[in-house]
Amino acid sequence: MAKISESSGNIFLDLGFPPHEAAVLLLRAELAEALRQWMESEGITQTQAAKRLGITQPRVSEIMRGKIELMSLDYMVGLCAKAGVSVEVRLAA
16 A cells, blocks of 8 residues: 655655755756746747747756756746746745
């Protein structure tokens, strides 16, 4: 019988990543999803997005395919800024 556990709210933590890595991976995934939604709402192709973001189309493809381990948080935040996607950080103790 399969064991079912309630999610912590961070899939990467649930998969066994150390807490510090899980936090960064989740932020990267959320930023990648925001960029994917931006492309969808703008109705643009990966090539058009690449031109607007000043990166290559293969790099856009990596983001769309969830290859988030290849990108830093700084890089992803910068792309969101170029796309006009607001990024907000909230800290909780």
